[in-house]
Amino acid sequence: MEEKIKQLREALAEISDLSTVGAVLGWDQQTYMPPGGAEGRGNQLALIGRLAHERSTSPELGKLLDDLKPYAASLDPDSDEARLVKVTTRNYEKAVRVPTKHVVDFAQATTLGQQAWVEARSKSDFSIFRPHLEKIVALRQEYAAFFPNFEHPYDALLDDFEPNMKTADVKAIFDGLRPKQVELIKAISGKPQVDDSFLHQPFDEKKQWDFGVEVITKFGYDWNCGREDKAAHPFTVGFGIKDVRITTRVAPDFLNSMIFGTMHECGHALYGQGVAPELDRTGLEGGASLAVHESQSRMWENLVGRSLPFWQHFYPRLQEVFPQLGGVPLDKFYKGINKVQPSYIRVEADEATYNLHIMLRLEMEIAMLEGKVAVKDVPELWNVKMKEYLGVTPPNDAKGVLQDIHWSGGSIGYFSTYALGNLVSVQLWEKMIQDNPDVVEQIRQGKFETLLGWLRKNVHRHGGKFEPQELVQKVTGSKIDPAPYVRYLTKKYSEIYKL
Amino acid sequence: MEEKIKQLREALAEISDLSTVGAVLGWDQQTYMPPGGAEGRGNQLALIGRLAHERSTSPELGKLLDDLKPYAASLDPDSDEARLVKVTTRNYEKAVRVPTKHVVDFAQATTLGQQAWVEARSKSDFSIFRPHLEKIVALRQEYAAFFPNFEHPYDALLDDFEPNMKTADVKAIFDGLRPKQVELIKAISGKPQVDDSFLHQPFDEKKQWDFGVEVITKFGYDWNCGREDKAAHPFTVGFGIKDVRITTRVAPDFLNSMIFGTMHECGHALYGQGVAPELDRTGLEGGASLAVHESQSRMWENLVGRSLPFWQHFYPRLQEVFPQLGGVPLDKFYKGINKVQPSYIRVEADEATYNLHIMLRLEMEIAMLEGKVAVKDVPELWNVKMKEYLGVTPPNDAKGVLQDIHWSGGSIGYFSTYALGNLVSVQLWEKMIQDNPDVVEQIRQGKFETLLGWLRKNVHRHGGKFEPQELVQKVTGSKIDPAPYVRYLTKKYSEIYKL
Numbered sequence: 001m002e003e004k005i006k007q008l009r010e011a012l013a014e015i016s017d018l019s020t021v022g023a024v025l026g027w028d029q030q031t032y033m034p035p036g037g038a039e040g041r042g043n044q045l046a047l048i049g050r051l052a053h054e055r056s057t058s059p060e061l062g063k064l065l066d067d068l069k070p071y072a073a074s075l076d077p078d079s080d081e082a083r084l085v086k087v088t089t090r091n092y093e094k095a096v097r098v099p100t101k102h103v104v105d106f107a108q109a110t111t112l113g114q115q116a117w118v119e120a121r122s123k124s125d126f127s128i129f130r131p132h133l134e135k136i137v138a139l140r141q142e143y144a145a146f147f148p149n150f151e152h153p154y155d156a157l158l159d160d161f162e163p164n165m166k167t168a169d170v171k172a173i174f175d176g177l178r179p180k181q182v183e184l185i186k187a188i189s190g191k192p193q194v195d196d197s198f199l200h201q202p203f204d205e206k207k208q209w210d211f212g213v214e215v216i217t218k219f220g221y222d223w224n225c226g227r228e229d230k231a232a233h234p235f236t237v238g239f240g241i242k243d244v245r246i247t248t249r250v251a252p253d254f255l256n257s258m259i260f261g262t263m264h265e266c267g268h269a270l271y272g273q274g275v276a277p278e279l280d281r282t283g284l285e286g287g288a289s290l291a292v293h294e295s296q297s298r299m300w301e302n303l304v305g306r307s308l309p310f311w312q313h314f315y316p317r318l319q320e321v322f323p324q325l326g327g328v329p330l331d332k333f334y335k336g337i338n339k340v341q342p343s344y345i346r347v348e349a350d351e352a353t354y355n356l357h358i359m360l361r362l363e364m365e366i367a368m369l370e371g372k373v374a375v376k377d378v379p380e381l382w383n384v385k386m387k388e389y390l391g392v393t394p395p396n397d398a399k400g401v402l403q404d405i406h407w408s409g410g411s412i413g414y415f416s417t418y419a420l421g422n423l424v425s426v427q428l429w430e431k432m433i434q435d436n437p438d439v440v441e442q443i444r445q446g447k448f449e450t451l452l453g454w455l456r457k458n459v460h461r462h463g464g465k466f467e468p469q470e471l472v473q474k475v476t477g478s479k480i481d482p483a484p485y486v487r488y489l490t491k492k493y494s495e496i497y498k499l
Numbered sequence: 500m501e502e503k504i505k506q507l508r509e510a511l512a513e514i515s516d517l518s519t520v521g522a523v524l525g526w527d528q529q530t531y532m533p534p535g536g537a538e539g540r541g542n543q544l545a546l547i548g549r550l551a552h553e554r555s556t557s558p559e560l561g562k563l564l565d566d567l568k569p570y571a572a573s574l575d576p577d578s579d580e581a582r583l584v585k586v587t588t589r590n591y592e593k594a595v596r597v598p599t600k601h602v603v604d605f606a607q608a609t610t611l612g613q614q615a616w617v618e619a620r621s622k623s624d625f626s627i628f629r630p631h632l633e634k635i636v637a638l639r640q641e642y643a644a645f646f647p648n649f650e651h652p653y654d655a656l657l658d659d660f661e662p663n664m665k666t667a668d669v670k671a672i673f674d675g676l677r678p679k680q681v682e683l684i685k686a687i688s689g690k691p692q693v694d695d696s697f698l699h700q701p702f703d704e705k706k707q708w709d710f711g712v713e714v715i716t717k718f719g720y721d722w723n724c725g726r727e728d729k730a731a732h733p734f735t736v737g738f739g740i741k742d743v744r745i746t747t748r749v750a751p752d753f754l755n756s757m758i759f760g761t762m763h764e765c766g767h768a769l770y771g772q773g774v775a776p777e778l779d780r781t782g783l784e785g786g787a788s789l790a791v792h793e794s795q796s797r798m799w800e801n802l803v804g805r806s807l808p809f810w811q812h813f814y815p816r817l818q819e820v821f822p823q824l825g826g827v828p829l830d831k832f833y834k835g836i837n838k839v840q841p842s843y844i845r846v847e848a849d850e851a852t853y854n855l856h857i858m859l860r861l862e863m864e865i866a867m868l869e870g871k872v873a874v875k876d877v878p879e880l881w882n883v884k885m886k887e888y889l890g891v892t893p894p895n896d897a898k899g900v901l902q903d904i905h906w907s908g909g910s911i912g913y914f915s916t917y918a919l920g921n922l923v924s925v926q927l928w929e930k931m932i933q934d935n936p937d938v939v940e941q942i943r944q945g946k947f948e949t950l951l952g953w954l955r956k957n958v959h960r961h962g963g964k965f966e967p968q969e970l971v972q973k974v975t976g977s978k979i980d981p982a983p984y985v986r987y988l989t990k991k992y993s994e995i996y997k998l
Contacts, residue, residue: 017546020539021520024527036724037742040519043780044738047516051550225535239543243536281542 001071013281018052020239027237031229057095065089083465097146109135110410117408124398126379134375137368140412154366157413161290164467170416174359177482188340191497196336198328205250207321212262220452221266222273234261236268241280244272260301267300274460289468294421303429308334309444335496342390344399356389358419365412426484431476500570507563512780517551519738526736530728556594564588582964596645608634609909616907623897625878633874636867639911653865656912660789663966669915673858676981687839690996695835697827704749706820711761719951720765721772733760735767740779743771759800766799773959783963787970793920802928807833808943834995841889843898855888857918864911925983930975
């Protein structure tokens, strides 16, 4: 069996290498590639994607996994090898159910869909995107139908991003969360608004960049195994665990984009850099799920980066870099970066309103997939729900239903992971504080070793060995639960807005 | 047969895509990759290389080429399709003669060889590199033995870089060149030396970079299909014809590195961007040979960039950018950038001495390959020949036999292409001037459209359709010939040094 495990590791290393090759091509595409390179890059990515897919669904891999099943059952179920067999089998069994024709159709539809979406958004004209979204929804329905064992068609989609998570679970979590968040926002809206005008003024871009670098270096980002570049839509990508790169954007007259964006991406990257070396090139080096990944980015962005202790340490330094903040006291700065204001745009939303943007999208996705809402009615329904949840109505579709790229790329089933990530971040945080009560004091001193060490040990090193619910349960003692997040929000905003 | 041609194009597109994927990985490795990424990158490159090799030597490809042979014979022999079959057959027949074991051995030996060379050079200790060079020479001998049809073992190596070029031809060309160049250098050494001290002073790096960009933009470099980045060892690389990137380096206190290096790489890139679109993704998009490629880089670097008319246009602008050159008249500047001084280092050599560095290397390579010189005796022989050809003796092996990376990477057979490129550049130039007598006047006005248009039409668009000798013959009416180069050097330096 050792020979077979070796063969499995070799097969997985090749698939992983193809996947990281594709990631390098994608990184370059979004950072440095000249416009002329687009068509060629499409060909390269399609080829690498096909080669990876062929290997991920090969009968030889299936045979190997079958042969290894009894052996894996004899091992400690939490051992690397048992998990390797389990996770690979899971992915293999999903992948082989999808005919190549569907893979090709989906790739074509989403390529065209993204092009149409760019045009539709720029013209704020949903009709341009509508036939493409109809096609994509139909293909997602077709995809779900390849997996009749799932209780709900949306389960099949969600499962690709959150292994073994059920739509019913997510709904239940969000049902527990929604009224509390709506109530909180209502309470805040009755209070005097905080001032954040000082964040909207010119800030030298190079100095912003350097400040971001200073912060994430203190967080523990390993520059020997990563780098930072600019990208229009920031992202983090790992080419294996020893080359995990972040990207960021710098707005010349708004400080938040760079500061919180950089910390967010660094959170993802710390996860990627912290996976156990023995999981590299196995397919388990990518993390447990999107929600668990997002828990890491949101923890460093929000629980660390938007906290008072963090700025007690870093604000004097920020004022040194930007003397124009000299007249803004810490308390005012802290309130400003935590201003709550319902808005149309998800990516600009504050912590108190963010999850409501997600819930709206999840409901619309499920309704489209169930066929209960026709694509043509989606813009109107969007605006109705925005009014209901956030009390605002987008002035046009560009700032409404067309704002996000996800659906055009076929990523239906993805959005909820953002909100789940927020919840998990606080669950983990509560446990981490319980284990290390002095972490907040350390943050006040600009020290992050204890926090990072705890995350490394409890979350990062496991990579993709555990399903998200399993991992959260293992670390915190309970499954994903909205209560800690509600507690956190309520406490934080009660202080800021004197509720 | 149309179906078979289509199949051939599809097979070649896949091989070409794998090759450009490898090129992206290599570009990133040399520009942006953090140190931690090295091991993973090695795995990725090895995989992509293996996949490309498998496809380039597959029996299916061989069958397709066999089937197409009679059809290709019925076509215009200069048509794209006839050439596609011819060149692919040629490459295929070479590739299948090399056993996979040799490919693997060679990859291992050169990986270790390069590591050892870096250490050997930094310590100036040939003994560290010696066993590796012995292994590499043995492997190159083994490689040559796979091709018993060649007259001389060195032919098999040279042929990989210069299709169908024979060692005897290169020797004959160099034999015609050597005495003339030695004589010229001797004459120059009897004259008062020109002053180039003004080139060695601090020059703001950003301003240098911007000046280089300004120049190559005027040359006609298409930024929509390319970009420029920094690299320790500048190179040009194309990922297909619509993404051809250059790299350069900027020395803070010496102007030549950036200026002439940037023009040199731009010359390569103009070639890459100028290949006919219908040759993209066929394996013919890469140019005729290394020598023809080098003729393009050297033409823009030397025949344009080190000419008086060029600086009659650009020198006022350079003085504007660098006021410290305000007191240096144009004539003095022109002489300074063309200073002849025999030196130890090939890459720093001027036009008059450069080819002698190459001849020395060619002779040593042939002698090693023939077994007439043992590797252990190479450093001493190197120094003897340096004294003989250039009148200088390197102070140590780091500045002598260990200065170039090529042998450590297995590139024995490569060096002569540099000198051949110099010769071809002037042959093409003479013909171009004959066709367009006003090009020099245009350059004096900072205009390069006619020159670039001529190169596009006569050289670039053909890509790799023709063998180098064929192409030179087709364009100039004669094969590669040292006479034009000797004429050019003699005229240029007679004026500068008043010979």
